[in-house]
Amino acid sequence: MSENVPVLPAKNGGGRRTGLVVGAVVAVVVLVAALVFALTRPGTDDAAAAEEGATVVRLGTTDVAQPHWEILTELAAEEGIDLEIVGFSEYTQPNPALTEDEIDLNAFQHILYLADHNNNTGDDLQPIGSTLIVPLPLYSEKHEDVSEFTKGEQVAIPNDATNQARALFVLEEAGLITFTGEPKVPTPDDVDTEKSTVVVRPVEASQTAGLISDPDIAGVIVNNNFATDAGFDLDGYVFADDPSSQGAQPYINVIAARPDDVDNPAYQKIVELYHDPKVLESVVESSGGTAVIVEGYDAAKLKDVLAETQENLKAAG
Missing domain, CATH: 3.40.190.10 (Periplasmic binding protein-like II)
Structure with missing residues (x-):
């Protein structure tokens, strides 16, 4: 997974879609001399x-x-x-x-x-x-724009250190959270809850997609492969960072x-x-x-x- 601690520009979009999460793995066998x-x-x-x-x-x-x-x-x-x-x-x-x-x-x-x-x-x-x-998108079944999120709503994000940091940067770029300082690799502890709109809920990355229909969850940040396996409309995100950014x-x-x-x-x-x-x-x-x-x-x-x-x-x- 690559790379991460610069803040990337954002990309907007609307829509969302549910599905089942399927974890998978590959191994490749190569024949040579x-x-x-x-x-x-x-x-x-x-x-x-x-x-x-x-x-x-x-x-x-x-x-x-x-x-x-x-x-x-x-x-x-x-x-x-x-x-x-x-x-x-x-x-x-x-x-x-x-x-x-x-x-x-x-x-x-x-x-x-x-x-x-x-x-x-x-x-x-x-x-x-x-x-x-690939971009790291925020999906929602409840909202079509980041402006619709309300104070205290939960957003599920991947809990592994690197994807979690990127997900937090996505939410910051979307204007949904504010950090207490300027962390290079933020964690949920860096979120200023008083100044933020949403509350982050870290979960295993493969579980985020399945939580999109959870009544207690307003949005989910889902890695592209899990979104694909879950049948999401990949263009139907509420917000995403820009994968072509220099950062x-x-x-x-x-x-x-x-x-x-x-x-x-x-x-x-x-x-x-x-x-x-x-x-x-x-x-x-x-x-x-x-x-x-x-x-x-x-x-x-x-x-x-x-x-x-x-x-x-x-x-x-």
């Missing part, structure tokens, strides 16, 4: 693959149902790469799985989320390619690897194929047109953004 495989991935299944001249690479994600993965699989097959889909159900799972060699890549997070993970765990997972950036670098979603694998040619091939027009068209379509594809960020530039973001988080912590 037997020599690379033998050096990187020992094991019974992998040994059999090596005998066939293949290397196994697993990529985890939280949006396994999205059609662009199938397209990527087909393109990879043309390059001698075989993709296999596995599963995680929560944001907290793919990074530990990557660290523990259960997978070889993941593609589910923005840079800020990765920075927070590295700071909290001592890991040094690195981005090797950019994917997309949005920490929100760039990335493909991440272990630090020693940043230059692995098989992994770099996956990054290249992700940016094939067929894949990108599907990504944008699946996002309801909300995704902004991020080009021009190689591993070195992404590494710099990650390092700066990690320092910002430490300073704020």
Whole structure:
């Protein structure tokens, strides 16, 4: 999940829609040269693959149902790469799985989320390619404009540190909350309740969409993949930040690897194929047109953004 502590400009819109939340996960298996495989991935299944001249690479994600993965699989097959889909159900799972060699890549997070993970765990997972950036919208079944929210109404937001900070910035930009100071990475404790219109209710990110029909909840801030799985009208938000802002670098979603694998040619091939027009068209379509594809960020530039973001988080912590 990427990147986050600048305040982004806002985008307005009206409407809302309910749905069920489905958590999901992906793993990708990539086949390449037997020599690379033998050096990187020992094991019974992998040994059999090596005998066939293949290397196994697993990529985890939280949006396994999205059609662009199938397209990527087909393109990879043309390059001698075989993709296999596995599963995680929560944001907290793919990074530990990557660290523990259960997978070889993941593609589910923005840079800020990765920075927070590295700071909290001592890991040094690195981005090797950019994917997309999407707005973080506020949806409501009760209101069509932020001006309709009244004092004391509750808004559900993701409770993980990085998405929570971004969600709070969205509510500040919408004029629904005020901070007591100028936090770089705000938490609910930074909200001035007396000066704010709404009360924030932090919940697990996958639960926010399901709360849109809760009579006690006036609005929900929902990550794009959960909104998609829940059947939301992705253009029917009340308010959202602007993913094309210059300050949005920490929100760039990335493909991440272990630090020693940043230059692995098989992994770099996956990054290249992700940016094939067929894949990108599907990504944008699946996002309801909300995704902004991020080009021009190689591993070195992404590494710099990650390092700066990690320092910002430490300073704020």
